[in-house]
Every structure is written in structure tokens, then in C-alpha cells.
Amino acid sequence: GAGVSQTPSNKVTEKGKYVELRCDPISGHTALYWYRQSLGQGPEFLIYFQGTGAADDSGLPNDRFFAVRPEGSVSTLKIQRTERGDSAMYLCASSPRLAGGVNEQFFGPGTRLTVL
Amino acid sequence: AQSVTQLDSHVSVSEGTPVLLRCNYSSSYSPSLFWYVQHPNKGLQLLLKYTSAATLVKGINGFEAEFKKSETSFHLTKPSAHMSDAAEYFCVVSDQTGGSYIPTFGRGTSLIVHP
Numbered sequence: 001g002a003g004v005s006q007t008p009s010n011k012v013t014e015k016g017k018y019v020e021l022r023c024d025p026i027s028g029h030t031a032l033y034w035y036r037q038s039l040g041q042g043p044e045f046l047i048y049f050q051g052t053g054a055a056d057d058s059g060l061p062n063d064r065f066f067a068v069r070p071e072g073s074v075s076t077l078k079i080q081r082t083e084r085g086d087s088a089m090y091l092c093a094s095s096p097r098l099a100g101g102v103n104e105q106f107f108g109p110g111t112r113l114t115v116l
Numbered sequence: 117a118q119s120v121t122q123l124d125s126h127v128s129v130s131e132g133t134p135v136l137l138r139c140n141y142s143s144s145y146s147p148s149l150f151w152y153v154q155h156p157n158k159g160l161q162l163l164l165k166y167t168s169a170a171t172l173v174k175g176i177n178g179f180e181a182e183f184k185k186s187e188t189s190f191h192l193t194k195p196s197a198h199m200s201d202a203a204e205y206f207c208v209v210s211d212q213t214g215g216s217y218i219p220t221f222g223r224g225t226s227l228i229v230h231p
Contacts, residue, residue, distance in 0.1 A: 004159070042206050042221030056216045091160070105219070107160040
């Protein structure tokens with residue numbers, strides 16, 4: 001079946017602009033995670049959704065970052081007034097419903113964001 | 117609070133020799149532990165996971181890891197490296213800190229396999 005998809009694969013923008021990154025999870029997966037991965041580092045948690053609601057957004061670095069998942073499937077990560085430090089690979093992962101613990105996460109290929 | 121330390125940023129082995137990638141973790145609860153692999157230009161893929169069942173966990177492609185609570189370690193091993201194993205490997209810890217399971221990734225270990 002289809003895996004997690006992310007669009008666009010690459011996004012180049014100018015400092016100060018607004019960007020949206022999209023994630024299509026595996027059908028039926030209720031948990032969805034966003035991560036940011038800088039070069040030479042492991043993925044860093046940003047936010048996770050259980051269904052439509054953000055269950056934990058403690059990893060969002062500041063109020064320029066926001067994410068939605070209005071119908072419990074597709075999610076959009078929104079970054080306002082982008083800064084050069086926002087340049088990174090943004091990863092999305094989905095997971096089956098939690099069952100007393102954390103399940104395997106299925107990752108998308110990522111969106112590489114470059115802020116000039 | 118949870119944390120994970122991958123002790124080596126790079127590991128270099130010859131094809132056919134054993135692989136050892138080291139990982140130490142810190143957790144206030146009974147953690148779940150994972151190893152993921154990231155090949156160039158590909159998404160992260162789960163190799164194996166520990167969730168409080170057997171302490172020796174077998175994964176895909178001949179990899180396995182042993183959970184050692186006394187040493188707070190979860191090292192990844194493979195008896196014989198293959199060229200296709202060259203990739204970035206991430207150790208991940210997740211526990212119920214703050215009421216939700218938020219995975220924490222290590223910085224990664226780059227595995228280099230020489231012919």
C-alpha cells in the first residue's frame with residue numbers, strides 16, 4: 001500500500017516568507033508526527049496529533065510554527081516569517097493508534113526547506 | 117526526562133565482519149527503545165524495537181539488539197556486515213514523560229562498510 005508522502009520534496013524560499021509543508025499519512029493511522037532534522041543531527045520532535053487534535057506541541061520552537069490536521073488525515077506544517085535558521089529537512093511520520101505504548105512510526109521522505 | 121546517547125558518530129567495518137553500534141539511554145519510566153536506519157535519499161525505516169518483552173530483540177536484515185537495564189544500553193549488532201548496510205543509524209527512546217510518548221532520537225551513527 002501507499003506509504004507516507006510529503007510535498008513538496010524541496011522548497012526554497014526567501015527570509016520573511018510564509019511556507020506550508022504537507023504530509024499525507026498512511027490511511028487509517030491516527031497518530032501523526034512532525035520532526036525537524038538538521039544536517040548531521042537526529043530528527044527533533046516538533047508536534048504530534050492524535051486524530052484531529054494536537055496531543056503534544058511542546059517541540060514547536062516558537063509561535064512562527066503552527067500545524068493543523070483538520071480532518072484527521074492530511075496535516076500541514078505552517079511556518080511564518082521564515083528565518084535562515086529554519087532551513088532543515090522536515091519529516092513526517094504516522095503510526096497506528098497508541099496501544100499502551102508507542103508503536104512503530106512510518107516516515108515520509110521529507111521536505112527539504114532552504115531559506116535564503 | 118529521557119535522553120539517548122549514541123557513543124560513536126562513525127563506525128567503519130570491512131564487509132563480512134561484525135557490526136556494533138552503541139547506544140545508551142536515560143529514562144524515568146519503562147522505556148520503549150527503537151533502532152531506525154536512514155539510507156541516503158530515503159525515509160527512515162524501523163530496524164527493530166523493544167517494548168518490555170524479550171530483552172534480545174531481532175530485527176530485519178540480520179540486525180539484533182539487547183536491552184540491558186543495568187547498563188542502560190541498547191546496542192545494535194550484526195554478525196556480518198554487507199555493503200548494503202552502509203547508512204545512518206538512529207537509536208530512539210520513548211517513555212511516558214509528561215503523559216504522552218514523545219520519541220527522542222540520538223544524533224546518529226554513520227556506518228561505513230569497506231569491501
